[in-house]
Amino acid sequence: MAKKPRTAIIPTREDDYPEWYQQVIKAADMAENSDVRGCMVIKPWGYAIWENIQRNLDQMFKETGHRNAYFPIFIPKSFFEKEAEHVEGFAKECAVVTHSRLEDDGTGKLKVAGELTEPYIVRPTSETIIGASFARWVQSYRDLPLLINQWANVVRWELRTRLFLRTAEFLWQEGHTVHATKEEAEEETIKMLGVYAKFAREYLAIPVIEGEKTEGERFPGAVNTYTIEAMMQDKKALQAGTSHFLGQNFAQASDIKFQNKSGEVQYAWTTSWGVSTRLIGALIMAHSDDNGLVLPPKVAPEHIIFIPIYKNEQDREKVIDYIGNIITDIKPLRYHDEHIRYFVDDRDMTNSEKSWHWIKKGAPLRIEIGPRDIENNSVFIGRRDKDAKDKQSLSSKDFVAQLISILDEIQSNIFNRALEFRKENTKQIDDKDEFYKFFTPKDIEKPEIHGGFANSHWCGSNDCEDAIKSELKVTIRCMPNNAELEDGNCIYCNKPSKKRVIFAKSY
């Protein structure tokens, strides 16, 4: 039997996917669990990825006419109670502030005091508190559309948490917009879903399916929820971003009214949309391998890691000088309007330790430079989209000249690999037995990676959706926006259906 190759991450994806995920985060030093249960500490390498996501998305929001603002973290309970479905949807996961003060209890410990007359909810999402401001800001049709975004933290009390994927506190952005007509608000909802899809594909290198959620999976209080769904390497789906058409539900709850051109006062139409630090979880699970994190260059904290190789101080000076000259040459370059991000790792460690350190962190390019490379006027390149041992020597001049195209090539290789994986694991299924087989692991005790996306017919009934969910833990991820009309039969009840939907197990 062939010996399994050694991997930097143990266990491998195949052996234990959830544990592999935790180990990748640990090895890349991205985040850790905190002393507060359910909350994470995002370390510099993880936070730098978030900053890159944030900066680029923010630019896309501004290019589509949105402006940033900031609203309170606390929501008065009475505000929250205004939209019935909304309350019901979030009630079970709210952190509530009931007191305002700490007092000495006489034994040197502190006790809570100053009970509030009205408790505050720590925002799980901000529709209701932002709605109160919008009611003041919007008076006339001239104030519309109102296009606002907020970058913030939110809290949803979760006890079963997983770094980046599900934590009690997480970072996100929430867009909130107000429009004069239903059509405009619907158009905005779809437009922002498109922004998310473009960002996922072009920056995160994650192919996504754009579609509408079923009634059962909608945002509490929304008329329609749209989503982008991505496939992770364990073949489960991850909802990577959502955009909601809220109709007039929240406008009525918060009293957002305006005077139209003919002088009549009417309720406005609103939307909201968001993505969170969950995108980092998606990034890890879509691309990383058994040697650790793999990062698309566009969101990587560093594009290039320079690893100087030398045996004595004299060589060190030469090598550092040589690297300095290369850096001078790459500084004027721009990679998709951004500077080249680089780091010179001159720590006192072996070359191989350093190399593996950066492989595990997912740095796109490792450049090793020793006295021999200086003699040949060359650089030695390792790429994270290739095998760790697959290194290439290039003249330093060619390296600088080709750098941008090498980064682009890494970015597209990572995307194409994810796309290929999704294609391989998406199946058109029309037979109920086959559907059940597809979503049932062979080993029930220790389920192997199984399933994928099933593209199947659904009659539209909640009962069929619920039955599949309870029997298989499989949900309808979305009704794809580009699905073609086609006669078929519901995968569960066999009644006629006009469209296929995406079924999958999910995060």
Ligand SMILES: [Zn+2]
């Ligand atoms: Zn059915």
